[in-house]
Amino acid sequence: MADDTTDTKSSNQMWGGRFASGPDAIMEEINASIGFDKKLFAQDIRGSIAHATMLAHQGIISAEDKDKIVHGLNTILSEIESGNFEFSRQLEDIHMNVEARLATLIGPAAGRLHTARSRNDQVALDFRLWVKEELQKTEQMLTGLIAAFLDRAEEHAESVMPGFTHLQTAQPVTFGHHCMAYVEMFGRDRARVRHAIEHLDESPIGAAALAGTGYPIDRHMTAKALGFREPTRNSIDTVSDRDFAIEFLSIAAIAGMHLSRLAEEIVIWSTPQFGFVRLSDAFSTGSSIMPQKKNPDAAELVRAKTGRINGSLVALLTIMKGLPLAYSKDMQEDKEQVFDAAESLELAIAAMTGMVRDMTVNTARMKAAAGSGYSTATDLADWLVREAGLPFRDAHHVTGRAVALAESKGCDLSELPLSDLQAIHSDITDKVYDVLTVEASVASRKSFGGTAPSEVRRQIAFWRARN
Numbered sequence: 001m002a003d004d005t006t007d008t009k010s011s012n013q014m015w016g017g018r019f020a021s022g023p024d025a026i027m028e029e030i031n032a033s034i035g036f037d038k039k040l041f042a043q044d045i046r047g048s049i050a051h052a053t054m055l056a057h058q059g060i061i062s063a064e065d066k067d068k069i070v071h072g073l074n075t076i077l078s079e080i081e082s083g084n085f086e087f088s089r090q091l092e093d094i095h096m097n098v099e100a101r102l103a104t105l106i107g108p109a110a111g112r113l114h115t116a117r118s119r120n121d122q123v124a125l126d127f128r129l130w131v132k133e134e135l136q137k138t139e140q141m142l143t144g145l146i147a148a149f150l151d152r153a154e155e156h157a158e159s160v161m162p163g164f165t166h167l168q169t170a171q172p173v174t175f176g177h178h179c180m181a182y183v184e185m186f187g188r189d190r191a192r193v194r195h196a197i198e199h200l201d202e203s204p205i206g207a208a209a210l211a212g213t214g215y216p217i218d219r220h221m222t223a224k225a226l227g228f229r230e231p232t233r234n235s236i237d238t239v240s241d242r243d244f245a246i247e248f249l250s251i252a253a254i255a256g257m258h259l260s261r262l263a264e265e266i267v268i269w270s271t272p273q274f275g276f277v278r279l280s281d282a283f284s285t286g287s288s289i290m291p292q293k294k295n296p297d298a299a300e301l302v303r304a305k306t307g308r309i310n311g312s313l314v315a316l317l318t319i320m321k322g323l324p325l326a327y328s329k330d331m332q333e334d335k336e337q338v339f340d341a342a343e344s345l346e347l348a349i350a351a352m353t354g355m356v357r358d359m360t361v362n363t364a365r366m367k368a369a370a371g372s373g374y375s376t377a378t379d380l381a382d383w384l385v386r387e388a389g390l391p392f393r394d395a396h397h398v399t400g401r402a403v404a405l406a407e408s409k410g411c412d413l414s415e416l417p418l419s420d421l422q423a424i425h426s427d428i429t430d431k432v433y434d435v436l437t438v439e440a441s442v443a444s445r446k447s448f449g450g451t452a453p454s455e456v457r458r459q460i461a462f463w464r465a466r467n
Contacts, residue, residue, distance in 0.1 A: 161366035169373030200244035207238035
């Protein structure tokens with residue numbers, strides 16, 4: 001353990017001569033962020049290299065100092081990646097840890113690196129770079145999940161299943177059509193990711209503490225070097241903005257909600273009472289006491305991860321809601337929320353992609369369930385409108401009487417004798433039986449975006465072209 005004198009000296013190196021003594025243990029504990037912001041090491045070093053290169057290009061530091069700085073930073077990067085870098089809590093954060101090590105490696109030239117910047121714009125840069133990279137990773141993962149659903153949709157474009165409203169049997173649909181509903185959901189999530197990347201694609205470095213700098217820097221040069229579209233346009237907003245982090249969490253929360261809805265359906269579908277799907281052993285667990293159990297734990301954990309993501313979003317909104325411009329130390333609490341949500345979202349998407357690809361679909365069980373609950377009642381009403389010329393409300397009433405009769409007899413609509421149907425309405429003919437099967441029902445739904453197999457295949461082709 002280092003003695004108090006050493007701790008105080010190392011702390012004062014970052015604060016300069018303003019403070020006569022170092023922070024006590026409690027202040028050190030609450031102030032330090034290196035325990036989590038060390039995750040930003042690659043972004044911090046990348047930003048510093050771009051900044052040093054720009055400073056030399058502008059004649060603010062010498063080319064010799066720039067070369068020393070870049071070499072030293074690359075050495076530090078190798079040390080961290082190989083696990084040979086010792087992080088210090090006394091140095092607070094990733095920025096000061098890197099800068100202190102740089103000074104040890106190259107001497108006084110290290111002190112020139114921080115010219116024309118502040119830790120305020122430095123952390124804004126590191127965090128933006130990290131979130132941008134995470135969004136790009138999320139985009140790729142969503143593309144993989146969409147591809148998994150497209151494969152299952154194509155495989156089951158004609159597989160009939162019950163469609164539900166209020167979790168009650170409504171009308172027959174195809175499993176392919178149901179899969180395509182999730183393609184639309186996750187497609188919207190991916191679009192939000194792309195929009196978020198566009199929104200944050202501005203470089204903060206050069207805004208300095210809050211007012212910009214008097215040095216003749218070239219912010220467009222550093223923006224280009226770091227892969228940003230352009231630099232930010234207001235230095236106060238730059239260092240106080242965390243919209244990009246909140247937007248990431250918002251996207252994660254919406255995508256997590258979609259994943260949770262899917263997880264809930266998988267949990268329901270995999271019960272013996274439904275039996276629509278069977279999860280592979282890779283995404284299931286057993287019971288310590290009941291040997292027959294096969295639990296959908298992966299789906300349940302995806303469902304639970306959504307709660308963590310939602311909590312992170314609310315936490316960061318709450319942190320930011322009362323902060324005056326520009327930077328406040330409260331904003332140090334932003335990163336753990338985003339890091340945790342990103343990890344949760346990655347795990348959830350990966351697990352769901354695996355479940356969708358691996359699960360076995362029981363098409364026979366789905367088809368049998370599709371005909372339950374008088375799911376073709378709407379088809380009877382539509383037939384009465386088309387063939388008997390009834391207004392839909394009248395057809396609805398006639399169909400309701402037919403359903404009541406079938407229910408009293410304990411049979412399906414298609415099993416009612418023609419005489420019973422004609423007793424309800426004389427214009428019903430034996431052609432009505434052509435629309436009372438679940439296959440005929442789904443085949444008839446050819447409206448754009450409908451469940452007819454031909455329409456499902458049309459939408460699959462559309463999404464394959466854009467995926």
